[in-house]
Amino acid sequence: MPIQEDFPGLQGLCYLDSAASSQTPHQVVRAMESYYLEYRANVHRGAYALSSRATDAYEEARQKVAGFLATQPEQCIFTRGTTESLNLLAQSLCRSLPPGQRIALSAMEHHSNLVPWQQWALHQGHQLDWIEVTADGKLDPDSLTQVLDRKPAVLALAWVSNVLGTINPIAEIARRCRDNGTILVVDAAQGVPHLETKVNELGCDFLAFSGHKMLGPTGIGVLWGRAERLEALPPYHYGGSMVGMVTRQKTTFAPLPQRLEAGTPAIGDAIGLGAAIDYLRGHGMDQVRAHEKALLTYALQRLQEVPDLQIAGPADPEHQSGVVSFSLGKKVHPHDVATVLDRRGVCVRAGHHCCQPLMQHFTDLWTPGARAPVSLVRASFYLYNQRHDVDRLIDGLLEARKVFNR
Numbered sequence: 147m148p149i150q151e152d153f154p155g156l157q158g159l160c161y162l163d164s165a166a167s168s169q170t171p172h173q174v175v176r177a178m179e180s181y182y183l184e185y186r187a188n189v190h191r192g193a194y195a196l197s198s199r200a201t202d203a204y205e206e207a208r209q210k211v212a213g214f215l216a217t218q219p220e221q222c223i224f225t226r227g228t229t230e231s232l233n234l235l236a237q238s239l240c241r242s243l244p245p246g247q248r249i250a251l252s253a254m255e256h257h258s259n260l261v262p263w264q265q266w267a268l269h270q271g272h273q274l275d276w277i278e279v280t281a282d283g284k285l286d287p288d289s290l291t292q293v294l295d296r297k298p299a300v301l302a303l304a305w306v307s308n309v310l311g312t313i314n315p316i317a318e319i320a321r322r323c324r325d326n327g328t329i330l331v332v333d334a335a336q337g338v339p340h341l342e343t344k345v346n347e348l349g350c351d352f353l354a355f356s357g358h359k360m361l362g363p364t365g366i367g368v369l370w371g372r373a374e375r376l377e378a379l380p381p382y383h384y385g386g387s388m389v390g391m392v393t394r395q396k397t398t399f400a401p402l403p404q405r406l407e408a409g410t411p412a413i414g415d416a417i418g419l420g421a422a423i424d425y426l427r428g429h430g431m432d433q434v435r436a437h438e439k440a441l442l443t444y445a446l447q448r449l450q451e452v453p454d455l456q457i458a459g460p461a462d463p464e465h466q467s468g469v470v471s472f473s474l475g476k477k478v479h480p481h482d483v484a485t486v487l488d489r490r491g492v493c494v495r496a497g498h499h500c501c502q503p504l505m506q507h508f509t510d511l512w513t514p515g516a517r518a519p520v521s522l523v524r525a526s527f528y529l530y531n532q533r534h535d536v537d538r539l540i541d542g543l544l545e546a547r548k549v550f551n552r
């Protein structure tokens with residue numbers, strides 16, 4: 147995929163941090179520029195041509211999202227990102243359930259799919275259950291069965307782990323949730339940008355993702371839901387645009403999707419996300435996945451050349467997206483590795499990756515009893531990366547090891 151010229155931000159850079167935020171191609175910036183310079187106006191309210199044009203572009207972006215997910219536009223709610231989508235769900239679902247329900251999470255969740263559930267469960271008197279993770283970073287099948295046997299009201303689960311790259315078998319878990327009456331919420335922040343997504347085939351009830359991890363701008367994301375599930379959600383924010391009739395005493399609410407989009411939305415950002423989707427579809431999500439899988443396979447091979455390197459996760463391209471995290475042993479701190487790599491123009495993430503319970507899991511496995519939890523270096527690939535990026539990573543890791551292992 148020789149597409150570097152579309153990404154001016156990549157010049158000379160070995161960017162291996164797309165799991166945190168991807169780069170943005172010209173095409174996305176131009177779409178947003180056109181909105182800001184040519185037809186900027188608010189949506190859904192103006193009775194003039196400029197506002198109609200802005201409304202059409204905003205709703206067209208929603209249609210592009212719907213096409214990308216193989217669903218209907220009114221089932222796609224624009225939010226500020228995965229975090230806001232998950233907060234909306236945690237608050238609305240936890241508050242609408244009778245107290246004393248079970249909410250299930252896995253030990254590989256990002257804090258965005260953990261803290262909102264934990265806090266609203268505490269607030270509403272629900273109980274959390276945990277699906278444990280195996281030593282090779284997959285969901286523990288026995289633990290999954292135990293948790294599902296307790297018939298949780300909600301299971302909130304990552305499609306793809308942002309640390310391990312593990313691709314969880316959502317379609318199979320969704321079938322078991324349906325038999326149970328469990329609402330399945332999928333954190334797809336690391337899934338939708340990299341894997342072809344057909345929500346009805348996945349079979350979940352809700353799905354959340356962010357634009358900035360899939361070539362789009364920051365500040366925009368999506369909450370998708372089954373129509374009947376979305377209909378049953380109480381509004382999360384109140385304000386303009388989401389109402390039908392307002393009197394001094396009461397308010398009726400607009401139909402979906404407006405009912406869940408209070409206030410002026412992120413219009414330019416939604417249009418940018420639509421352009422990002424056009425770009426990804428232009429390449430084909432099957433091609434994106436094939437490219438990342440090939441890069442991961444190559445990276446897993448070459449990482450074996452680095453002494454003392456320990457991978458956290460499956461190390462299996464069939465069940466792993468283009469994300470790989472590792473440690474270089476006790477003597478070499480991940481932040482120091484990242485600094486050495488940065489001097490060579492290689493951008494990676496280091497630390498706990500917003501997954502402290504998962505880091506505790508690997509601490510218990512790798513350094514039991516240690517005071518300092520395990521922290522990891524993470525390299526993540528996207529459609530613009532190439533094999534020479536992996537080579538630069540390996541050269542940098544060998545140098546870091548030489549410097550700090552003296």
Ligand SMILES: Cc1ncc(COP(=O)(O)O)c(C=O)c1O
Pocket residue numbers: 165166227228229230256258259304306307308333335336356
């Ligand atoms: C798996 C996962 N969930 C949720 C999030 C939160 O996404 P955002 O910060 O875009 O809201 C991230 C971001 O890294 C993530 O990787």
